[in-house]
Amino acid sequence: MATIVPPNERECERCGRRDRWDDDLGTWRIVESDGEKAYGSPFCLHEWSINGAYNPLAE
């Protein structure tokens, strides 16, 4: 399996920020829930927990 499937969602293990990949914009967008965006902490050095087995260093 050489095909790399990029993650479509990630969550910070430290502050709880959540992003979702937007294919149209080609960038991460902050997930909204109940009208509130899950920004997390602006001072956080985000430690992303990515769903699925995604390794950007894999060839």
Ligand SMILES: [Zn+2]
């Ligand atoms: Zn964070």
